[in-house]
Amino acid sequence: MYIIALLAVLAVSLHMLWPHIVGKGAGYGASNLRAAKWAFEHVGIEGKTLYELGCGYGSVLALAYKMGARAVGVEIDPIRALMCKLRCPRCRVLLADMFKIPLNDADVVYIFQYPSVNRKLAEKLNKELRKDAVVVSYYWEVPDMQLLSKNDKMKIYIYKPKSL
Numbered sequence: 001m002y003i004i005a006l007l008a009v010l011a012v013s014l015h016m017l018w019p020h021i022v023g024k025g026a027g028y029g030a031s032n033l034r035a036a037k038w039a040f041e042h043v044g045i046e047g048k049t050l051y052e053l054g055c056g057y058g059s060v061l062a063l064a065y066k067m068g069a070r071a072v073g074v075e076i077d078p079i080r081a082l083m084c085k086l087r088c089p090r091c092r093v094l095l096a097d098m099f100k101i102p103l104n105d106a107d108v109v110y111i112f113q114y115p116s117v118n119r120k121l122a123e124k125l126n127k128e129l130r131k132d133a134v135v136v137s138y139y140w141e142v143p144d145m146q147l148l149s150k151n152d153k154m155k156i157y158i159y160k161p162k163s164l
């Protein structure tokens with residue numbers, strides 16, 4: 001009995017953490033939806049193409065869709081990608097590595113990754129995004145991008161690409 005419980009805990013932990021363990025990005029954690037909503041209202045997402053890199057189980061993506069965005073989620077974990085699609089059938093959900101998805105048509109990019117991942121992502125975002133695109137990062141700041149606005153209390157940061 002204890003063995004089964006232990007194996008179940010191990011399996012769930014691995015499922016949550018594997019992108020981090022294999023060096024692809026952050027493990028699973030959920031954004032504060034009030035913070036995401038604050039940022040989406042702040043930047044205005046209606047009618048815009050919004051990518052969420054690492055969309056998890058889809059709560060932020062569904063919110064973006066409800067607020068009028070063309071919502072595209074990218075998720076490396078197949079179970080999370082499936083749950084995300086079920087949660088928001090009208091969203092586009094790509095089962096893929098976010099580092100391999102072109103972002104040239106994005107107006108807004110939403111991320112909740114780890115600081116080391118944000119550092120790597122900044123290179124891609126500065127290179128691929130249009131100058132008028134914005135990046136919203138929950139919880140962790142993004143180095144090497146131009147900060148436009150932030151809400152320290154909610155731990156949410158809004159950037160534009162830095163000219164290279």
Ligand SMILES: C[S@@+](CC[C@H](N)C(=O)[O-])C[C@H]1O[C@@H](n2cnc3c(N)ncnc32)[C@H](O)[C@@H]1O
Binds near residue numbers: 028030055075
């Ligand atoms: C901290 S969670 C954030 C989930 C969701 N965005 C939110 O804010 O509630 C990070 C997510 O990124 C996904 N992820 C990690 N590395 C990735 C990669 N290279 N490509 C796509 N998704 C990735 C993880 O599977 C996980 O679902």
